[in-house]
Amino acid sequence: MKSAPNLLLIAFCSFTFNAFSQSYLISNVHIISMENDQVLENQSLLVSDGKIKAIAPMDEASTFDGHTVYDGQGAYLFPGLAEFHSHIPVAENGDTRLQEEAMWLYLANGVLRVRGMIGHGSHLPLKERIDSGELAGPKLFLSGPSFRGATVSSPEQAAQMVRDEKAAGYDHLKLHPGLEMDEFLAIAQTAQELEIPFGGHVSLAVGLKASLENGYKSVEHMDGYVEALVPDYSRVLDPRIAGPFSMLLVGEADRSRLPELVDLTLETGAWMAPTLTLFDRYFGFREAEEYRSAPEMKYMSADQVQSWINAKTPYEKSGILTRENVQPYLDFRNELLMTLHDAGVPILMSSDSPQVFNVPGFSIHHEIALMSEAGMSNFEILKTGSINPASYFEQEGEWGVIRAGASADFVLVQGNPLENLEALKSPLMVVMKGKIYDRNELQKQLAKIAARYKR
Template sequence: MTVKLTNIRIITCHGEEVIEKGEVLFNEKGILDVGQRVNTDEHEIQEIDGSGLTVLPGLIDSHVHLGMDSSPDPFANMKNEGPEDIAFKAVQQGYRFLQSGITSVRNLGTRYNVDISYRNAVSVGTVVGPRVFAAGSPIVMTGGHGHVMAIEADGCDEVRKAARSQIKAGADLLKVMATGGVLTEGNDPGATQFSEEELRCICQEANKASKTTAAHTIGTDGIKNAIRAGVTTIEHAYLLDEEAVELMLKKGTFLVPTLLAPRLILDKPGAVPEYMIDKVRKIIADHKISFQLAHQAGVPIAAGTDAGTPFNTPGLLSDELALMVEYGMTNHEAIYSATLGAAKAIQKETEIGSIENGKAADLIVVSGNPLENIRCLDSLVYVFSKGAIVHHAPVNKQEKQEQIV
């Protein structure tokens, strides 16, 4: 079935272009036409009046952990789970992402490579879920951050072997831990873990296979090691400095800040283990400063939530974008970071991330104008994935007017 949206505001995310009262024509094959008016000779068209609504590309969450349960101590639970337990959670979570307008996720760590199997099941239609760009099991040093779900490796020979194993398993990208982390007990978040040489070996294997890389980073030295080694995206980056930012600009390295994740931990004192609270308290102020430093310098930014960490349930990307706006981004910049900016970070900008002819028909329709109020992203009316409706919440005219105001 071909769908035609009419009388609708279109945030194309292709440059700064916004079309007021435009039209979008699409089906399962992709976006067929977009503009002030579209033409078609087809007879079987579902026409949707978008008066008072806005259409924009489906959102991309660039940092999630399918199968991690968002409990106060997710690694403690994961340690005792089998692949079937994690797979069941991944299916449930994927559906929740989709219902929240997140039509693509980049998964940066799941035990047993369950995310790779889940991606395959979604792609053939066995289960309903978002597009998945899967890293599978992360690569960490022995005892490193996230070792519960990871491949442990030390030295260039071992990390090359681990990288090649993940590529053989079908990973879309490779995830590495360049520093310690908050969730791993006995682990200093600021401490470097893999050396620059080890990280470079992993990046070399990824490059040879035309794969991207993502590095978990908190401490400044580990951040710089990862950038110099050639990683595609720096995750979290609580402790950036000017030198690190200059390196990112020089290398074209993306930042995925995950601003929401530590806030959710601090919001639940007494629920999460005290060692997590202690770690976050020491670095959360620097996290905001680091994000602002990178943004003001022009570092490319992709939005991600770190879903799966404590109380970080699927579908909170709009909260992440609201924090980005609070910290200095314009609404359009925040939306771009979760659409075409995120697509560029995963090198899929020719397929998703903007409303252009020939791209996939992953679209969301919301009440009101998110360029004026970013929270309009919470007012979902339609979610389309590959041209099919996967979510519809009817809005009557009175409700529309109230939301627009």
């Protein structure tokens, strides 16, 4: 077999290596397939035409003779991570730079699939460019422009908006607060008729129960649960009393009613996108100014970082974000996550980036750390970014797993993430549809972004 130079030292030319039409072998790797929590040690993986063609132990790799070989030197290979609550940047006046930067930030952090949750017409050509191989980026699933009080004026108009978004080619619908019950029901009925999944925030006029019973596929931010547990719903309706996401009412939540809500969540087949890091950073008690110097902020413009600081500061000045108010709320969210998870409600890896202090890609590692602190095992955390997203879109086995016939989308890291989640932070190689992006290329792209925003 033809051997290649050291995988960890030599940069492959990602842009000239057209893996869509070539075959190659990655040898000497330990594979975490995500079909179970076992590690397949000392394996070789054959990639051909953008797909995983075969997997075999090293001592059987001679059957793959004639292919270019890349020595993984004992690295761990797994299907990569997901960001299933993203706000993909908009291309203003045809300027796609921010979009392209975000795609590199995801790839450089091993994030290979992204669900956009605030849609814009410029996202559709972005997805086309990635799918065609013109642009480097993760696999995208796009929600259309959001359904909210400001964009929905009647049930009839809401139903038409669903039809328009389906026809435009969006994969998902995103609901924001402010919908009336009749508007919500029109959206839900039309979406189910057209077989397009929908989910999002829970409008106060609708409530969690009606949202679940009428087809919510995903509940973003685990929204609506605190409100559904507060006995006096009139207090939920007053933002001065409730605070952001009803944070100030968590002490009034009747925990005895939670099992009923969990059962309903299971019965209706809803998924959870927790976005723990959004609440830890945006609505946490750590001061906004402290995030200005966070290492990953160098990949964001000074104006963007300042806008995030400006978004949090009013909550600080109002006295809402004290440790006394915040800690019980964050503790409840962890309790809610684990209660849902332990009951079997599927979880989607999601951090809400780029949103307040959540830089694309990097924020997923904050999310992973918080899921671990809440009590999820490393394997279950990895499932939320691989097997689960594929299942959400009913594409099990096509991606998010390491098996013959699946898309060649995977990440190599130095250590075993089943033992140490820190290993996920430094990909040695990222592969998308067979195309290789090695560590040198990923770091070069990060350096270009940082140089653009140097301050």
